[in-house]
Amino acid sequence: xxxxxxxxxxxxxxxxxxxxxxxxxxxxxxxxxxxxxxxxxxxxxxxxxxxxxxxxxxxxxxxxxxxxxxxxxxxxxxxxxxxxxxxxxxxxxxxxxxxxxxxxxxxxxxxxxxxxxxxxxxxxxxxxxxxxxxxxxxxxxxxxxxxxxxxxxxxxxxxxxxxxxxxxxxxxxxxxxxxxxxxxxxxxxxxxxxxxxxxxxxxxxxxxxxxxxxxxxxxxxxxxxxxxxxxxxxxxxxxxxxxxxxxxxxxxxxxx
Amino acid sequence: xxxxxxxxxxxxxxxxxxxxxxxxxxxxxxxxxxxxxxxxxxxxxxxxxxxxxxxxxxxxxxxxxxxxxxxxxxxxxxxxxxxxxxxxxxxxxxxxxxxxxxxxxxxxxxxxxxxxxxxxxxxxxxxxxxxxxxxxxxxxxxxxxxxxxxxxxxxxxxxxxxxxx
Numbered sequence: 173x174x175x176x177x178x179x180x181x182x183x184x185x186x187x188x189x190x191x192x193x194x195x196x197x198x199x200x201x202x203x204x205x206x207x208x209x210x211x212x213x214x215x216x217x218x219x220x221x222x223x224x225x226x227x228x229x230x231x232x233x234x235x236x237x238x239x240x241x242x243x244x245x246x247x248x249x250x251x252x253x254x255x256x257x258x259x260x261x262x263x264x265x266x267x268x269x270x271x272x273x274x275x276x277x278x279x280x281x282x283x284x285x286x287x288x289x290x291x292x293x294x295x296x297x298x299x300x301x302x303x304x305x306x307x308x309x310x311x312x313x314x315x316x317x318x319x320x321x322x323x324x325x326x327x328x329x330x331x332x333x334x335x336x337x338x339x340x341x342x343x344x345x346x347x348x349x350x351x352x353x354x355x356x357x358x359x360x361x362x363x364x365x366x367x368x369x370x371x372x373x374x375x376x377x378x379x380x381x382x383x384x385x386x387x388x389x390x391x392x393x394x395x396x397x398x399x400x401x402x403x404x405x406x407x408x409x410x411x412x413x414x415x416x417x418x419x420x421x422x423x424x425x426x427x428x
Numbered sequence: 429x430x431x432x433x434x435x436x437x438x439x440x441x442x443x444x445x446x447x448x449x450x451x452x453x454x455x456x457x458x459x460x461x462x463x464x465x466x467x468x469x470x471x472x473x474x475x476x477x478x479x480x481x482x483x484x485x486x487x488x489x490x491x492x493x494x495x496x497x498x499x500x501x502x503x504x505x506x507x508x509x510x511x512x513x514x515x516x517x518x519x520x521x522x523x524x525x526x527x528x529x530x531x532x533x534x535x536x537x538x539x540x541x542x543x544x545x546x547x548x549x550x551x552x553x554x555x556x557x558x559x560x561x562x563x564x565x566x567x568x569x570x571x572x573x574x575x576x577x578x579x580x581x582x583x584x585x586x587x588x589x590x591x592x593x
Contacts, residue, residue: 194546194547209511209547209549212509213494213509215494215495215497215498215500216497216498217495217496217497217498217589217591218494218495218497221495221587221589318549319549319551321540321550322537322550322551322553323553324499324502324505324507324551324553325502404500405500406500406501
């Protein structure tokens with residue numbers, strides 16, 4: 173299977189879109205909102221239409237394209253942990269939706285990895301966090317702001333600080349993702365996914381940095397185990413595989 | 429009675445869809461069967477973009493109906509996102525999204541008001557059922573004092589896509 177020039181063109185377009193905004197004079201937190209706004213456009217149906225299926229890239233080539241982004245470079249100078257890691261474990265935030273009833277996250281949010289369907293994310297209902305930084309609110313919080321008033325993410329949102337202390341795999345770009353999948357492969361049909369149960373034997377969490385989201389979103393990669401399944405994160409995210417948190421602290425209630 | 433369609437450029441760098449239609453009525457009244465133009469077709473008609481002129485500046489607002497898709501964060505849901513991106517902040521934007529399944533309206537977001545921003549977004553989401561989906565949007569924008577025209581509005585459909593749950 174060969175990589176696609178269409179796919180590389182789509183990645184270059186993505187970088188151009190990031191570099192085009194946000195409008196001059198925007199607040200720091202609007203930079204994360206801009207990034208989320210750009211990345212959310214790259215959905216499964218968009219990628220199938222524009223980049224082919226699979227939208228296959230070489231990791232080193234993709235990371236090199238992403239590293240041309242002036243926007244990411246500026247963001248990384250202010251918030252390196254968000255853009256390239258390593259994760260600031262004390263700066264983690266989890267946001268509960270209306271359906272969570274204002275309750276803080278707990279170990280009950282984590283479901284066993286066994287017998288799950290293959291997925292690029294650990295399991296449905298996973299506990300994931302996003303990082304606060306000098307840019308202000310977390311990128312997930314910025315993403316949600318785009319959906320304020322939507323019944324997809326009904327208000328109120330309870331924003332909880334959840335300081336963590338665990339062993340975290342850092343995914344800073346496509347090369348790191350391919351390495352993770354190569355080390356913990358789970359091949360199903362024509363695609364390779366991470367074997368999350370195996371990942372959990374070595375790590376408590378997996379941090380998908382913003383630079384990695386830009387490289388990975390919607391793309392498959394050539395790995396020694398086969399073609400990786402595409403993933404869609406939209407925002408800087410850490411997926412947690414076990415409960416490693418200190419006592420959650422409520423930071424903000426939005427829309428109560 | 430349907431009003432004549434106008435072409436409204438909906439070009440964004442990637443994934444953009446052209447919008448067709450000048451109706452501002454409820455989603456169910458919008459012209460069914462109108463197909464989205466290709467981005468190339470839209471970019472050939474830049475003078476049809478909604479814009480306002482001032483003595484020394486132009487504000488251009490670009491609408492976009494994204495492809496309906498399987499929601500990443502809310503499993504078992506189909507979502508469509510619509511956006512309006514302006515080159516400078518404007519005092520007021522009203523933006524509305526709707527989602528059609530096999531040609532029938534299944535969700536209307538209602539209008540969302542955004543004040544003092546260069547960007548507005550709305551969405552419409554429903555429980556996933558394997559079918560053909562199409563998004564629709566309408567928007568109304570008020571430009572800052574001194575700009576002409578003082579406001580603009582349009583509506584239109586995005587691409588039809590088949591979604592498997």
